[in-house]
Structure formats: C-alpha cells, structure tokens
Amino acid sequence: MKTMVFERRLSMSPTAARVILRPFLPSSDSQVSSIVQRAMALSDAEVATELHDIRNDFAFRHADFESLLEKHFELVTSRVKVGVVSRARQLLIGALFSGEYAPESAALFNPSIVPHPDQSNLVDGALRLVMSLRATGEGHISSVEFRTVTIFADGEATAIPASPFASLPIIKNSTEDAAEISFGAEVQLDERIIFPMLSVESNGIEDARFVKFSEPGLVPQYFATYTAYNGQAITPRLIQTDDFVTFRSLALFGAAVKNKGMALFPRKIGGRYAMISRQDDENLFLMYADNIRYWENTHFLYGPRHAWELVKTGNCGSPIETAKGWLVITHGVGPMRTYCLGAMLLDLDNPLKIIGILKEPLIFPEGRDREGYVPNVVYSCGSLVHAGRLVLAYGLSDSMSVIATTNLSDLLDLLLANGP
Structure with a gap:
C-alpha cells in the first residue's frame, strides 16, 4: 500500500x-578491401544512381548526413589503401561502412x-x-x-x-x-x-x-x-x-x-x-x-x-x-x-x-x-x-x-x- x-x-x-549513424567496419582488413574494390568497380553512372537513392532514403533522418559518411570513409582509408576517388564515390564507400542504430527502440x-x-x-x-x-x-x-x-x-x-x-x-x-x-x-x-x-x-x-x-x-x-x-x-x-x-x-x-x-x-x-x-x-x-x-x-x-x-x-x-x-x-x-x-x-x-x-x-x-x-x-x-x-x-x-x-x-x- x-x-x-x-x-x-x-x-x-x-x-x-530517432536513429544515429554508426560506423560499421568488419574486423578483417581483407574484407574491408574487398568491399572497397567492388565499389571501385562501379561506373560513375552507377555510383551516381546509388548515391541518389541513399540520399533520398536516409539524408532526412540525420542532421549532418554527408559529413558522417565522409567520416566513415576516412575510417576506411585508415585501414586500407583506397586511392584518389570522386566525392560521390567517397560518400558511397562511406555508406557501405555505415549503419543506423535506434538507441531507444x-x-x-x-x-x-x-x-x-x-x-x-x-x-x-x-x-x-x-x-x-x-x-x-x-x-x-x-x-x-x-x-x-x-x-x-x-x-x-x-x-x-x-x-x-x-x-x-x-x-x-x-x-x-x-x-x-x-x-x-x-x-x-x-x-x-x-x-x-x-x-x-x-x-x-x-x-x-x-x-x-x-x-x-x-x-x-x-x-x-x-x-x-x-x-x-x-x-x-x-x-x-x-x-x-x-x-x-x-x-x-x-x-x-x-x-x-x-x-x-x-x-x-x-x-x-x-x-x-x-x-x-x-x-x-x-x-x-x-x-x-x-x-x-x-x-x-x-x-x-x-x-x-x-x-x-x-x-x-x-x-x-x-x-x-x-x-x-x-x-x-x-x-x-x-x-x-x-x-x-x-x-x-x-x-x-x-x-x-x-x-x-x-x-x-x-x-x-x-x-x-x-x-x-x-x-x-x-x-x-x-x-x-x-x-x-x-x-x-x-x-x-x-x-x-x-x-x-x-x-x-x-x-x-x-x-x-
């Protein structure tokens, strides 16, 4: 009582x-490298199309979406050699190593x-x-x-x-x-x-x-x-x-x-x-x-x-x-x-x-x-x-x-x- x-x-x-965008990197450098190589094999047109869809589906859910993708791309370059790529391809690679997490789900x-x-x-x-x-x-x-x-x-x-x-x-x-x-x-x-x-x-x-x-x-x-x-x-x-x-x-x-x-x-x-x-x-x-x-x-x-x-x-x-x-x-x-x-x-x-x-x-x-x-x-x-x-x-x-x-x-x- x-x-x-x-x-x-x-x-x-x-x-x-409400979601946050977290880096999602495999522990194996060889796996990271394989993913990057597959992204590098895409044509510029394919990169542009995929990035357009990613922006439409996810950008409105984050206050600074592209800056986060850039940071995650930088994490990738600290693990494997990427080389010089366009900003669009950088963002796509960043997205390949990102994942949303709903902290209060x-x-x-x-x-x-x-x-x-x-x-x-x-x-x-x-x-x-x-x-x-x-x-x-x-x-x-x-x-x-x-x-x-x-x-x-x-x-x-x-x-x-x-x-x-x-x-x-x-x-x-x-x-x-x-x-x-x-x-x-x-x-x-x-x-x-x-x-x-x-x-x-x-x-x-x-x-x-x-x-x-x-x-x-x-x-x-x-x-x-x-x-x-x-x-x-x-x-x-x-x-x-x-x-x-x-x-x-x-x-x-x-x-x-x-x-x-x-x-x-x-x-x-x-x-x-x-x-x-x-x-x-x-x-x-x-x-x-x-x-x-x-x-x-x-x-x-x-x-x-x-x-x-x-x-x-x-x-x-x-x-x-x-x-x-x-x-x-x-x-x-x-x-x-x-x-x-x-x-x-x-x-x-x-x-x-x-x-x-x-x-x-x-x-x-x-x-x-x-x-x-x-x-x-x-x-x-x-x-x-x-x-x-x-x-x-x-x-x-x-x-x-x-x-x-x-x-x-x-x-x-x-x-x-x-x-x-």
Whole structure:
C-alpha cells in the first residue's frame, strides 16, 4: 500500500524513429578491401544512381548526413589503401561502412533530474531541468539521452519535444582512465547521445545518476555515477560536466569501487566527498573520500527489513538535502522480483544516522505500469525538491519514464513519525 499520493505530471515513451549513424567496419582488413574494390568497380553512372537513392532514403533522418559518411570513409582509408576517388564515390564507400542504430527502440527509462545550467527567461517560480534517461536499443545496449523539462510553482511540468535527430559526440580522448567527448554548439541537448565508446562499457552505459555538486566559492559541477558493462563484467565509473556539452568519463579506484548503485552526495560532508553505495548487492553503505576518484572504506547503513525489499535494497539517486535531513529515495526488491520505491531520512551532519524510514513502499508497480520490457519495476536514478514538492522522476518496467510530485513536508513528517 502506498504511503503518499503522487500526481503524475509528465511521461516520456521511447521511439524507434530517432536513429544515429554508426560506423560499421568488419574486423578483417581483407574484407574491408574487398568491399572497397567492388565499389571501385562501379561506373560513375552507377555510383551516381546509388548515391541518389541513399540520399533520398536516409539524408532526412540525420542532421549532418554527408559529413558522417565522409567520416566513415576516412575510417576506411585508415585501414586500407583506397586511392584518389570522386566525392560521390567517397560518400558511397562511406555508406557501405555505415549503419543506423535506434538507441531507444526498446526502452527509455531510469531517469534522473538536475537543475539546468541555464535558468534564463523563466516565469516566476519555474525551474528548468536537465533530465537524463537510459536508452536501450538493439542488442540491449544502453546509452544516455537528455531532455529539457520545466517544473512550475504549481507542480505542473512541460518538456521540450525531442528533436527528430540524434547525434553522437566528437571523441577528444578515449583512454579508459579519463575519456572526453564534446558536442558541437549547434547540437541541441535532446539530440545529444552518450553512446558506449570504451571497451569497459561496450555493452552499455547504465543508470547514470546525475547530481549538481556545489562547493563554496566554486562554479557548480555535475557528476553522474554509472555502471559500465562490457557484456561480462560491470564497472562503476563517473561522468563529469560543467555544461552538458563537454563530458569526461573517469575511472574510479579503490577497494570499495565495485557493484552497482553508487550515488554521490551533492556537497562535501565534514570536508570530504560522500557516497551511498551497495558493494554486496544487498545492503546500503556509506563511503567517504578525500579524492572523488578513490574510494577505499565503507560503513554499513541499512539492510532489507520489510517484505517488499527482502531480496535487496539500493538507492535511487543522490541524497536530497532538506531542512530536516538527507532525503534518500531507495528501491527494494521483493517477491516475484518486484521493484518498489521507498524513502529514508538521514541526519544532516551524520548521514550514518537514520532518523526516519518508510515501512511501506513510496511507489510500487501497479496496473498498466507493471507491463513492459522488464515487468513489475519502478526505478529512479535521481530526483529533486522544488516549491515544497518532491519532484520524482522514475522509470516504469524498464520501458518508459514519468515525473510525479508529492508534498515534501508531508513526506518528511511521515518519515520522522516512523522513526528509524
């Protein structure tokens, strides 16, 4: 039974119509060479006819179609000798080594929300948000997408419709220690897609938990912990950005860097970084570190108690600072692998001290929300507080995402009344 009444403000569903253009090169240089030779054997007229059809069928689906084909042609020339050819033949060869991928064809879920860096031109009481979403497509490969959302003083919310185009970034550095990517200034936020580029994340960038991190006297930064998956093993990593244009993906180090579900506090506590984590895949822990990339020690915080979370518990995003304590949205896994959302309240100065916790789920999957790619799941990667409301972004059964609100004061009072 739910403990609070939520008003659903916004929903987002996946579409297979948004596609990115990826290079598609065989691993064998001899096969690449054979394809190029067959393309070179075509007459100029045949090249022109084929390129005309390609443009008609695909150019309208991409913001900068021919530039992408040129880049893919350049990838080919780095592998095999091509020689001097016309631009038309270059584009055709580029197309032979390209393929469309629909990053959200299967699901668009597990969102997080943070204040947008640009709060200009808003009505009084409104807050512009960056919403991150986990997009999943063919082969169950996950990437990160973004949307721009505005939440108003009365709790209503609107989202800028997603562009029909989706764009990959420019890779500035692809080392696994500290990779860096950037998007052109002309690429809208909702067009930007962070797609796996490192071997450690070749099968997915999963469940990014974005948070706005502030320190006195410094420009705020945005961080996101995420799970890198290579098809066999998972690795926690950290994204850093100042503007959602340039992003760095940073490796994390230390004995405590393992498993899923790490969530950074939005500021230092006692002069140190703090993180909620789940090293053993069952219980919640608290970690402190002097360097945001090095995590060595853990302190037990909470373990499953109630029927709806007896399999395991975890966090659903970074703790939210309120006047009465750190509000932590949690998730619990119970009978039939059902995922529910819960909540706890931690002491502001000593987050190891639980001062309130819900005994019943905050939100659980019901009705049509149960049905999806992975049924019976509600899950969040980050929420915030605005105008006296908890603004909760969460995914439904690994398929779509919603934003809902509830009264913050009532929730905090309920948590404190329940006690630890």
